[in-house]
Amino acid sequence: MILNVARTALLGLRRDRGALALSFALPIAFFTVFALIFGGSRDTTPRVTLIVVDEDKSEASQELVRALERDNSLWVHRTPVTKKGEPSGPEYTAATAEAAVRAGDAPVAIVIPQGYGQNPVAFGPSSKGAQIQLLYDASDQVAPQLVNGLLQKAAMTSMPASLAEQGMKVSGEYIGGYTAEQTRRMQQNLADLRAAVARREAERRSGTAPGDDEGAGGGVIAVNRRAVVGENKPNPMIAFYAAAFGVMFLMWTSSGTAGALLDEAESGTLDRVLSSRVSMSTLLAGKMTFAILLAFTQLVVMFVFGWLVFRVDLPHHIPGFVVMGLSTSFAVAAFGMLLASLCHTRAQLAALSTLVIMTMSVVGGSMFPRYFMPEAMQKAGLLTINAWAIDGFTKVFWRDLPVMDLWPQVSVLLAVGVALFLIARRVARRWEVA
Amino acid sequence: MVSGEKPGVSKPLEIERLVKRFGDLTAVNDVSLEVRAGECLGLLGPNGAGKSTLIRSIVGRVIPDAGRVAVFGAAAGSTEARMALGWVPQELAIYPRISCGENLGAFGRYYGLKGQALKEAIQWCLHWAALEDRSGELARNLSGGMKRRLNMAAGMLHRPKVLLFDEPTVGVDPQSRNRIFEMIAALRDEGAAVIYTTHYMEEAERLCEQIAIIDHGRIIAAGTKEELVRGAFGTRSQVLARFSGSEAAIGEWTERHGGRMVDGTAEFTIEQAAEIPRLLDDASRAGLELKDVSLRRPNLESVFLHLTGRELRE
Numbered sequence: 060m061i062l063n064v065a066r067t068a069l070l071g072l073r074r075d076r077g078a079l080a081l082s083f084a085l086p087i088a089f090f091t092v093f094a095l096i097f098g099g100s101r102d103t104t105p106r107v108t109l110i111v112v113d114e115d116k117s118e119a120s121q122e123l124v125r126a127l128e129r130d131n132s133l134w135v136h137r138t139p140v141t142k143k144g145e146p147s148g149p150e151y152t153a154a155t156a157e158a159a160v161r162a163g164d165a166p167v168a169i170v171i172p173q174g175y176g177q178n179p180v181a182f183g184p185s186s187k188g189a190q191i192q193l194l195y196d197a198s199d200q201v202a203p204q205l206v207n208g209l210l211q212k213a214a215m216t217s218m219p220a221s222l223a224e225q226g227m228k229v230s231g232e233y234i235g236g237y238t239a240e241q242t243r244r245m246q247q248n249l250a251d252l253r254a255a256v257a258r259r260e261a262e263r264r265s266g267t268a269p270g271d272d273e274g275a276g277g278g279v280i281a282v283n284r285r286a287v288v289g290e291n292k293p294n295p296m297i298a299f300y301a302a303a304f305g306v307m308f309l310m311w312t313s314s315g316t317a318g319a320l321l322d323e324a325e326s327g328t329l330d331r332v333l334s335s336r337v338s339m340s341t342l343l344a345g346k347m348t349f350a351i352l353l354a355f356t357q358l359v360v361m362f363v364f365g366w367l368v369f370r371v372d373l374p375h376h377i378p379g380f381v382v383m384g385l386s387t388s389f390a391v392a393a394f395g396m397l398l399a400s401l402c403h404t405r406a407q408l409a410a411l412s413t414l415v416i417m418t419m420s421v422v423g424g425s426m427f428p429r430y431f432m433p434e435a436m437q438k439a440g441l442l443t444i445n446a447w448a449i450d451g452f453t454k455v456f457w458r459d460l461p462v463m464d465l466w467p468q469v470s471v472l473l474a475v476g477v478a479l480f481l482i483a484r485r486v487a488r489r490w491e492v493a
Numbered sequence: 494m495v496s497g498e499k500p501g502v503s504k505p506l507e508i509e510r511l512v513k514r515f516g517d518l519t520a521v522n523d524v525s526l527e528v529r530a531g532e533c534l535g536l537l538g539p540n541g542a543g544k545s546t547l548i549r550s551i552v553g554r555v556i557p558d559a560g561r562v563a564v565f566g567a568a569a570g571s572t573e574a575r576m577a578l579g580w581v582p583q584e585l586a587i588y589p590r591i592s593c594g595e596n597l598g599a600f601g602r603y604y605g606l607k608g609q610a611l612k613e614a615i616q617w618c619l620h621w622a623a624l625e626d627r628s629g630e631l632a633r634n635l636s637g638g639m640k641r642r643l644n645m646a647a648g649m650l651h652r653p654k655v656l657l658f659d660e661p662t663v664g665v666d667p668q669s670r671n672r673i674f675e676m677i678a679a680l681r682d683e684g685a686a687v688i689y690t691t692h693y694m695e696e697a698e699r700l701c702e703q704i705a706i707i708d709h710g711r712i713i714a715a716g717t718k719e720e721l722v723r724g725a726f727g728t729r730s731q732v733l734a735r736f737s738g739s740e741a742a743i744g745e746w747t748e749r750h751g752g753r754m755v756d757g758t759a760e761f762t763i764e765q766a767a768e769i770p771r772l773l774d775d776a777s778r779a780g781l782e783l784k785d786v787s788l789r790r791p792n793l794e795s796v797f798l799h800l801t802g803r804e805l806r807e
Contacts, residue, residue: 326584326585326586326587326589327582327583327584327585327586328586328587328588330549330554330582330586331580331582331586331600331647331648332600332603333554334552334553334554334575334578334580335575335600335603335604336572336575336576336603336604336605337603492553492554492555492556492570493515493549493554493555493556
């Protein structure tokens with residue numbers, strides 16, 4: 060009898076070929092997506108974009124910048140990125156670098172101030188020299204830590220002469236000064252060390268140098284860290300997660316709402332409605348309007364809850380929230396309509412929704428921030444509604460940008476919504492007449 | 494069929510040489526019909542005969558491969574035709590999770606009703622379907638018969654002049670069935686043109702003055718019940734006799750005398766009642782023991798059997 064029950068269930072699944080195919084495609088698709096993100100092939104380590112401002116232009120500061128430029132973990136920019144073929148603009152200044160971080164062009168900037176080269180290494184009683192300023196966007200929890208660590212690494216591996224000189228200076232102060240002979244030998248050794256560093260730099264440029272992974276340590280360069288975005292946020296990541304998870308759940312809701320079309324088609328209600336004065340376009344538009352309102356209401360509830368419980372600053376961001384909320388709801392509702400119109404049964408819709416929504420949520424940054432992902436995956440994220448919605452909400456709640464600055468995200472979301480709706484309308488022709 | 498149409502006034506429903514194919518299957522094959530105001534046309538045929546496809550062609554939900562459907566002169570699918578038609582599909586095409594009143598409100602709005610007109614339409618439909626005390630009840634909680642009546646009421650909100658009932662009594666108990674007949678008769682008597690599809694002969698006989706028998710997508714006979722019976726059997730009657738004994742022997746004897754076996758009963762068509770004693774004597778001589786015998790006028794079932802060689806409910 061148990062086998063009979065199982066056999067009947069199997070027959071049902073076999074008849075619904077779409078659901079059958081998706082039930083096997085689903086795990087494979089998820090496996091592929093996660094393998095791409097976390098599988099970690101050699102070149103997939105995400106690089107951090109770093110803006111560097113060298114106000115010192117000393118030998119030590121230039122050595123430091125060169126060491127950072129050589130590091131495979133960083134994209135170092137001294138000038139704003141320009142389109143291919145265009146001449147680079149003026150070098151970043153401390154002010155323009157800070158503005159760039161605020162605007163989200165880069166998660167971190169360092170400013171090497173004038174006078175840094177006189178005391179590049181921070182230890183001993185003379186460690187009161189100019190400190191490197193590390194300006195960062197607190198929404199990215201990885202990049203500032205990474206840059207800080209790489210700064211220390213650069214000091215250890217690229218500035219041995221500076222380290223030695225500073226160490227000797229400090230020792231001299233502790234022991235009451237060196238003899239003339241000691242000072243002469245010390246200068247000689249430092250010169251040799253600098254020559255060795257220069258030689259190694261030349262070898263590296265000619266491609267004959269070994270890897271630069273030797274050396275480690277921390278804290279030898281004094282860094283003054285300062286969050287230039289989100290510094291005064293009471294609960295920094297909550298707005299991000301409200302948007303990230305919100306978009307994902309909106310997708311589920313919209314897909315479920317649009318799934319009513321399948322129920323109505325199966326029960327014959329759709330036929331009856333279409334035999335009245337309601338056309339298919341009107342019907343889809345009506346369903347989509349409901350889905351938009353439901354999605355927007357969900358967002359409102361979620362952010363009000365976030366405001367009341369987690370101190371998300373909703374009251375000061377209402378215009379941006381409304382603009383982003385409606386744009387996101389529009390795109391997500393159209394997405395749901397398309398999914399439903401592509402499917403023939405609820406089982407197919409459930410499987411397809413799971414596949415597409417989970418994939419988009421992973422790639423688009425709803426599960427975890429996109430800056431964790433490899434470069435290619437970050438770019439792929441831009442093909443998802445999630446990424447654009449999250450970017451928009453981040454601009455509103457994190458960067459405090461004005462509504463006008465949301466135009467790229469709003470434009471993309473609206474365009475995506477219109478396109479998906481038109482495709483859904485085209486696919487829905489199968490319901491119109493036989 | 495029914496006369497009395499004014500010249501120059503479009504007929505409620507005209508179907509001319511309609512053909513609809515689905516791949517190799519011809520679901521509707523060269524069908525021509527017309528229905529006039531105050532007339533109920535019964536579309537009688539077994540399951541799969543093409544009744545629902547024909548109805549869906551009238552509503553505009555199926556695009557025919559050939560032929561024409563006109564509702565008061567307007568093409569099927571046009572706004573004018575939609576507004577003149579009231580379609581009650583075979584399925585329960587209602588929203589189960591909202592109440593009766595809300596269902597009627599929704600469908601009324603889909604037909605463009607609003608305000609007081611909508612309220613009045615809802616009240617009229619609730620009254621017509623005897624669901625006044627169920628207005629606030631969720632549709633899914635109604636009994637089977639009530640759901641059927643709500644399904645019918647949802648197609649009547651805009652007070653259409655041409656009504657299409659596609660097997661509205663499927664799965665309904667006898668009491669609710671009677672109620673449904675009364676509802677349809679009331680609309681017909683008010684002057685609506687009605688098409689009623691069924692595979693129950695009794696329903697067609699009870700409700701419809703005109704009957705069209707459809708099989709394999711083709712209208713094989715049309716007229717009043719009497720016309721159909723006369724056309725198939727003339728003035729002949731049917732003798733129904735049951736015998737005890739071997740089924741094979743009974744079948745062989747029946748066939749030898751030009752009759753046929755239907756559900757264990759031997760059926761013969763005779764011109765005069767005087768033929769009955771001769772038939773029974775012969776049975777007796779063949780060793781068959783008579784259990785009972787009756788004489789009747791052929792009915793629509795007999796007509797269908799006569800025309801197709803199959804029973805209506807096969």
